[in-house]
Amino acid sequence: MRSSIFDNSKDIFLDTVNAKDFVQLDRVSTIYQSLKDSVNKPLKMILLYGKPGTGKSMFLTKLYHDLSQSKKVYLYNTPILDESEFYKTLAHDLLDVKYRGELNYTQFMKIINEHIVDENPDNIPIILLDEAQLYSATLMENIRLLSDTRKVKFVITLHKTEKEDLIAKEHFQTRIWESIELENASASELKMYIQKKLMKANCFDSASMFQMKSINLIYKLTSGNYRDTNKLLYTLFEIYTWYNENNPIKINRSNISNKLIEMAALHTGLIND
Numbered sequence: 637m638r639s640s641i642f643d644n645s646k647d648i649f650l651d652t653v654n655a656k657d658f659v660q661l662d663r664v665s666t667i668y669q670s671l672k673d674s675v676n677k678p679l680k681m682i683l684l685y686g687k688p689g690t691g692k693s694m695f696l697t698k699l700y701h702d703l704s705q706s707k708k709v710y711l712y713n714t715p716i717l718d719e720s721e722f723y724k725t726l727a728h729d730l731l732d733v734k735y736r737g738e739l740n741y742t743q744f745m746k747i748i749n750e751h752i753v754d755e756n757p758d759n760i761p762i763i764l765l766d767e768a769q770l771y772s773a774t775l776m777e778n779i780r781l782l783s784d785t786r787k788v789k790f791v792i793t794l795h796k797t798e799k800e801d802l803i804a805k806e807h808f809q810t811r812i813w814e815s816i817e818l819e820n821a822s823a824s825e826l827k828m829y830i831q832k833k834l835m836k837a838n839c840f841d842s843a844s845m846f847q848m849k850s851i852n853l854i855y856k857l858t859s860g861n862y863r864d865t866n867k868l869l870y871t872l873f874e875i876y877t878w879y880n881e882n883n884p885i886k887i888n889r890s891n892i893s894n895k896l897i898e899m900a901a902l903h904t905g906l907i908n909d
């Protein structure tokens with residue numbers, strides 16, 4: 637049987653977040669570098685925001701991976717919604733302090749002040765919180781107060797919605813914050829994203845099948861959103877795998893078919909019939 641190049645290509649577009657899968661794109665790399673620079677500045681908090689699927693979790697995971705060699709860094713992908721649980725987890729992970737029963741903000745602050753005496757800003761523990769829009773307003777306010785002590789530093793990601801834009805205005809636009817916005821890819825960035833992702837996995841044949849004609853259609857369907865693009869391409873390669881096994885003469889191996897892109901878009905719900 638013919639090799640399953642389409643099957644391999646499909647799995648590249650699974651919606652997973654691993655630092656090793658990070659794709660360098662001009663704008664993405666510039667923004668990532670400014671995020672890394674911000675971490676080294678005496679800022680108390682760094683806010684990473686953008687619509688779902690723009691790569692926030694990917695940035696945070698990559699940052700964790702890159703910083704973990706030289707700094708004390710802690711990543712929380714899933715929000716710890718219970719306030720006491722949140723402080724207990726941090727006390728345990730950062731300071732190796734095990735606490736029984738409830739732990740409130742005041743007690744936690746005391747633990748922080750007792751245990752973190754190092755004044756060297758390079759040794760500050762860096763806490764990465766993904767999906768921070770899920771934390772309560774009270775907990776967010778306490779996280780802000782914690783940062784004011786300059787004994788810990790937070791990098792948080794926030795989904796951008798109309799409502800949260802207001803929050804961003806009130807809370808986050810002071811000098812203690814650096815805010816970095818992630819956006820969807822442009823059509824040419826989308827082409828780079830797709831081709832680089834495939835080439836990283838040695839799928840050179842499928843990478844070369846993406847001409848601008850197909851990219852423009854994919855861009856039209858996904859607006860350059862990385863998650864929607866992953867979903868679309870996963871399904872597209874699923875369709876290609878099926879044809880490859882059942883009706884191989886039907887597929888043109890030099891170009892991606894726009895008909896099949898549309899079929900994939902129907903399957904994933906990006907267009908309605």
Ligand SMILES: Nc1ncnc2c1ncn2[C@@H]1O[C@H](COP(=O)(O)OP(=O)(O)O)[C@@H](O)[C@H]1O
Pocket residue numbers: 650651652653654657658659660664686687688689690691692693694695862863866
């Ligand atoms: N720079 C990038 N390199 C490789 N994959 C990326 C990149 N940015 C986003 N992705 C992929 O796009 C998908 C959505 O990204 P994610 O970080 O989960 O978005 P968000 O957290 O903003 O909703 C993920 O599956 C991720 O693998």
Ligand SMILES: [Mg+2]
Pocket residue numbers: 692693694766767
């Ligand atoms: Mg995310």
